[in-house]
Amino acid sequence: MSVEILSNKKVLIVGATGGIGWEAAKLIKNSQAKLFISGRNGEKLSRAASELGIPPSRVFIMDITRPDEVARVADAIHQEEGALDILVNAAGIGLLSPLESLSYEDFSRVLDINLKGAFNLMKAFLPPMKEARKGLVINIPGVLGKTPMAGAAAYSASKYGLEGMLKSIREELKRTEVRITNLYLGGVDSPFWDNIGVRANRDKFIAAKSAGRAIWFLCQQPVSGVVSEMVIQPFNHQVI
Secondary structure, X not given: OOHHHHOOOEEXXXXXXXXXXXXXXXXXXXXOOEEEEEEOOHHHHHHHHHHHOOOHHHEEEOOOOOHHHHHHHHHHHHHHHOOOOEEEEOOOXXXXXXXXXXXHHHHHHHXXXXXXXXXXXXXXXXXXXXXXXXXXXXXXXXXHHOOOOXXXXXXXXXXXXXXXXXXXXXXXOOOOEEEEEEEEEOOEEOHHHXXXXXXXXXXXXXXXXXXXXXXXXXXXXXXXOOOOEEEEOOOOOOOO
């Protein structure tokens, strides 16, 4: 598929300093898109912007759990550029813990970032797309948003909730050409697993570069159709 499709498209990658977001950012920037990036860590974000050659006006420190911060970033982009063409939500955290060891605080934190954070993004960035009657939103529920596993009560709850929320929002967009795509990834060898608290054979996981390439591919959907979902899993660990 030709990279010309992304030329001058306004694309925001949330979580651009993470493994998947970073790989997607490099490909999308090299496709001549007008790329905006955001993340929580200002130092990492600054290094990413420098390597990608993105001006400071397109770089935003943002905590997606804070509606005021998300609204601030959305207002800044919309006032200068209008509605985004593509929003990529690559932000999220993981937590694997048996129920008896899972605290209410940790459970809430996972939902705050993975589910409520996605809600804040949709609330801030979707209305201008809806008004323009076009746009694309890519979220990453992951395979645990379809098939749960032991020890993933908090994570699966956040991802099942995300899937349900997005399906409902999709129903509100049927009279527009705004598209929502869900990317269901299995285990990805990224920093996501660095502090997850379980042993995993990451050599068998999907490479972060491959996951980023999937996002880049999904950004090039033809306007005549929509990829509602894509599932990519390690070959030896297929669960759906």
